[in-house]
Amino acid sequence: MVSPPTRYLVFFQYFGTRYSGVMETSNDQSVVGVQNYLEKAAQNLKPVVPIKFCISSRTDAGVHALCNSAHLDIQRAPGKPAFNEKRLIYSLNYHLKPEPIRILNAYRVTNSFHARFSALSRTYIYRLLMGCTHYSEIPVFERDLCWAPAGGYLNVPAMQDAAQFLLGTHDFSTFRSLNSETPFQSPVRTLLQADIRPSSGFLSHHYEHRGLEFWELKFRSRSFLYRQVRRMVGALVAVGQGKLTPLHIKNLLEIKDSRAFPPNAMAPPSGLFLKSVEYDEADLDATVGPGE
Amino acid sequence: MVSPPTRYLVFFQYFGTRYSGVMETSNDQSVVGVQNYLEKAAQNLKPVVPIKFCISSRTDAGVHALCNSAHLDIQRAPGKPAFNEKRLIYSLNYHLKPEPIRILNAYRVTNSFHARFSALSRTYIYRLLMGCTHYSEIPVFERDLCWAPAGGYLNVPAMQDAAQFLLGTHDFSTFRSLNSETPFQSPVRTLLQADIRPSSGFLSHHYEHRGLEFWELKFRSRSFLYRQVRRMVGALVAVGQGKLTPLHIKNLLEIKDSRAFPPNAMAPPSGLFLKSVEYDEADLDATVGPGE
Incomplete structure (x- = not known):
C-alpha cells in the first residue's frame, strides 16, 4: 500500500550570479537553474516518485533571492512517516551544501495549496x-x-x-x-x-x-x-x-x-x-x- | 639616461577567500597570493625594472581587506614621465578586472617612505x-x-x-x-x-x-x-x-x-x-x- 504524498511549502534563498535563473534547465548546460540543484538535493530523500519543485516566482540569470518559495510533494516508501519540517530543511541544506542556495523554512500545506497561485x-x-x-x-x-x-x-x-x-x-x-x-x-x-x-x-x-x-x-x-x-x-x-x-x-x-x-x-x-x-x-x- | 624610479603608496581591497593570503607565493600553486595578481597587473605598465609590491600588512588565506596598502617603485623608459596617480589606479584596476581585488587610491611618496614601517x-x-x-x-x-x-x-x-x-x-x-x-x-x-x-x-x-x-x-x-x-x-x-x-x-x-x-x-x-x-x-x- 502506498501512502499519499505530503505537500510542503519551502522558502529558499540564493546568490543568483551562479545560475541561469531559478527555473530548471536542461542538465547538459554549463550553467543550470537553481531548481536543478533543489531537485538534485531532494532526490537524496529517497522518494517513491521523483520530487518536482513548483517555483512561485521566476527570476532571471543573475537575479538573487533573499527569499523565494516553492511547493513540492514527497511520497515516501510504504510505512515511512512524512518528514517533519525541521528534518526536511536540514536534509535539503545538507545536500545543497556547496551551492549558495539555502532552504530557510518549510511548512506542511494542504494538497490544494499552490506556491505560485496561492501567493498574495x-x-x-x-x-x-x-x-x-x-x-x-x-x-x-x-x-x-x-x-x-x-x-x-x-x-x-x-x-x-x-x-x-x-x-x-x-x-x-x-x-x-x-x-x-x-x-x-x-x-x-x-x-x-x-x-x-x-x-x-x-x-x-x-x-x-x-x-x-x-x-x-x-x-x-x-x-x-x-x-x-x-x-x-x-x-x-x-x-x-x-x-x-x-x-x-x-x-x-x-x-x-x-x-x-x-x-x-x-x-x-x-x-x-x-x-x-x-x-x-x-x-x-x-x-x-x-x-x- | 635612465630616469629615477618613482615611489607610490597604493591602497587596495580584496575578497580573501580566493587567495592564499596577501603575500606573494610561487606561481605554480593552484591558489596564489593577492600580491601575485598585483604584480602581474603592474607588469602591463611596461616598467624598465619589474615592479615589486611591498605589502604593509600580512593577511592569511581567507582573510579580507577593506583596505590594505603597499608601496611600489616604477621606473619608466627614458623620456617617459612618471604616471600620475589617477592613471596608475585606472591601469592597475583595468588589468586586475576579473579578480575581486581593487586599487582604491594611490599617492606619490618620497623614496624613503615604506608602506610597512611608516604605518602608524x-x-x-x-x-x-x-x-x-x-x-x-x-x-x-x-x-x-x-x-x-x-x-x-x-x-x-x-x-x-x-x-x-x-x-x-x-x-x-x-x-x-x-x-x-x-x-x-x-x-x-x-x-x-x-x-x-x-x-x-x-x-x-x-x-x-x-x-x-x-x-x-x-x-x-x-x-x-x-x-x-x-x-x-x-x-x-x-x-x-x-x-x-x-x-x-x-x-x-x-x-x-x-x-x-x-x-x-x-x-x-x-x-x-x-x-x-x-x-x-x-x-x-x-x-x-x-x-x-
Missing part, C-alpha cells in the same frame, strides 16, 4: 550604488550585488516623483519584455508599493568618506510581468540621470507598447533581489488542523 | 553572526564573510569585560601563533582599541524577524603578532560561550606562552577584515613639496 504578493528590492565614476570603484564585496549606473549621483527626488506614476493599477505593456507567455498574459498589474530609500552596503559604515551611496528601490505587487521590475528601475534611473522627466514615465505607461521603452535602459540583473513572497498565514497552518 | 597603526574588524543553531543558517550572501560560532547567542557583556584586559601594552605571547619570525619578534604590543558593537549584515534589515544578530569586534594597534586578532577573537568568543571567564583572559596574558591558548579556539579567517592602515597625512603629500 511578491516584494522585490533593487540596489543602486551612486557616487562611482567608473565600474572599478564598486567595492569588491558588492560585485554582482548592485548596479552603479554611469554618471555618479542620481536625482532621487525626481525618481521618487516618477515612481508615483507607476503606483496603482495600470496596463504595464511598455514595462514588460516579450517572451513566450506574453500573448496569454494580461499586461494589467497593480503596483502596491514603489519606494526609494537610502540603504547601506556591506560594511559601508567603515568607508563613508568615499562618498559612495547605497539606495534601495522596493516594489510590491500581486505579480509582475516579465522583466517589469528591471524595466521600471531602468526608466527611473534614466529619470535620475536627467535623460527622462517624471512625466515621461506617465507617458510611457499610456503608450502601452513594449517597443516604446527606451533602448538599453533596462537595469542589469545584478542589483535585483526577490525579497519575499507573501501568503495568507492560515495557509501555512496545515499541520495543526484537527484532521492531522 | 592597523585596524581590523572581525564579524560575528549570532543566532544560528547550524552553519546552514548563515545567509548565502554572508558566506565566507563572517563567523557564526556554535551555540547561537553569546554573552556580549562578558566579552566586553574580557576585552578590557587586552587593552594597553602587554606581552601577547599567548595570543600569537608560532611562525618563522617568532624568534626575532618582540611579543609586546600596545592594543589601542578593542570594541565590540552591534553591526548589520548584507540586506539584513529585510530579515530582522529571523533573529540573526551581527556584531563587530574592532582592534587597533601599531602592529599585531602573527594571528593575534584571530586568537584574541577566539578567546573572547569562548568567554561569550561561557567556556572561559573574563578573568581567564587576564590569566592567559600573564602566562605568556602560546601553548597555553585553548586548543581549537582560534577564530576562522572568514570573519576577519583588515579595515585600514593609518599613516601620517604629511607622508602622503610628496607631490606638493617645493622640489617637485
Whole structure:
C-alpha cells in the first residue's frame, strides 16, 4: 500500500550570479537553474516518485533571492512517516551544501495549496550604488550585488516623483519584455508599493568618506510581468540621470507598447533581489488542523 | 639616461577567500597570493625594472581587506614621465578586472617612505553572526564573510569585560601563533582599541524577524603578532560561550606562552577584515613639496 504524498511549502534563498535563473534547465548546460540543484538535493530523500519543485516566482540569470518559495510533494516508501519540517530543511541544506542556495523554512500545506497561485504578493528590492565614476570603484564585496549606473549621483527626488506614476493599477505593456507567455498574459498589474530609500552596503559604515551611496528601490505587487521590475528601475534611473522627466514615465505607461521603452535602459540583473513572497498565514497552518 | 624610479603608496581591497593570503607565493600553486595578481597587473605598465609590491600588512588565506596598502617603485623608459596617480589606479584596476581585488587610491611618496614601517597603526574588524543553531543558517550572501560560532547567542557583556584586559601594552605571547619570525619578534604590543558593537549584515534589515544578530569586534594597534586578532577573537568568543571567564583572559596574558591558548579556539579567517592602515597625512603629500 502506498501512502499519499505530503505537500510542503519551502522558502529558499540564493546568490543568483551562479545560475541561469531559478527555473530548471536542461542538465547538459554549463550553467543550470537553481531548481536543478533543489531537485538534485531532494532526490537524496529517497522518494517513491521523483520530487518536482513548483517555483512561485521566476527570476532571471543573475537575479538573487533573499527569499523565494516553492511547493513540492514527497511520497515516501510504504510505512515511512512524512518528514517533519525541521528534518526536511536540514536534509535539503545538507545536500545543497556547496551551492549558495539555502532552504530557510518549510511548512506542511494542504494538497490544494499552490506556491505560485496561492501567493498574495511578491516584494522585490533593487540596489543602486551612486557616487562611482567608473565600474572599478564598486567595492569588491558588492560585485554582482548592485548596479552603479554611469554618471555618479542620481536625482532621487525626481525618481521618487516618477515612481508615483507607476503606483496603482495600470496596463504595464511598455514595462514588460516579450517572451513566450506574453500573448496569454494580461499586461494589467497593480503596483502596491514603489519606494526609494537610502540603504547601506556591506560594511559601508567603515568607508563613508568615499562618498559612495547605497539606495534601495522596493516594489510590491500581486505579480509582475516579465522583466517589469528591471524595466521600471531602468526608466527611473534614466529619470535620475536627467535623460527622462517624471512625466515621461506617465507617458510611457499610456503608450502601452513594449517597443516604446527606451533602448538599453533596462537595469542589469545584478542589483535585483526577490525579497519575499507573501501568503495568507492560515495557509501555512496545515499541520495543526484537527484532521492531522 | 635612465630616469629615477618613482615611489607610490597604493591602497587596495580584496575578497580573501580566493587567495592564499596577501603575500606573494610561487606561481605554480593552484591558489596564489593577492600580491601575485598585483604584480602581474603592474607588469602591463611596461616598467624598465619589474615592479615589486611591498605589502604593509600580512593577511592569511581567507582573510579580507577593506583596505590594505603597499608601496611600489616604477621606473619608466627614458623620456617617459612618471604616471600620475589617477592613471596608475585606472591601469592597475583595468588589468586586475576579473579578480575581486581593487586599487582604491594611490599617492606619490618620497623614496624613503615604506608602506610597512611608516604605518602608524592597523585596524581590523572581525564579524560575528549570532543566532544560528547550524552553519546552514548563515545567509548565502554572508558566506565566507563572517563567523557564526556554535551555540547561537553569546554573552556580549562578558566579552566586553574580557576585552578590557587586552587593552594597553602587554606581552601577547599567548595570543600569537608560532611562525618563522617568532624568534626575532618582540611579543609586546600596545592594543589601542578593542570594541565590540552591534553591526548589520548584507540586506539584513529585510530579515530582522529571523533573529540573526551581527556584531563587530574592532582592534587597533601599531602592529599585531602573527594571528593575534584571530586568537584574541577566539578567546573572547569562548568567554561569550561561557567556556572561559573574563578573568581567564587576564590569566592567559600573564602566562605568556602560546601553548597555553585553548586548543581549537582560534577564530576562522572568514570573519576577519583588515579595515585600514593609518599613516601620517604629511607622508602622503610628496607631490606638493617645493622640489617637485
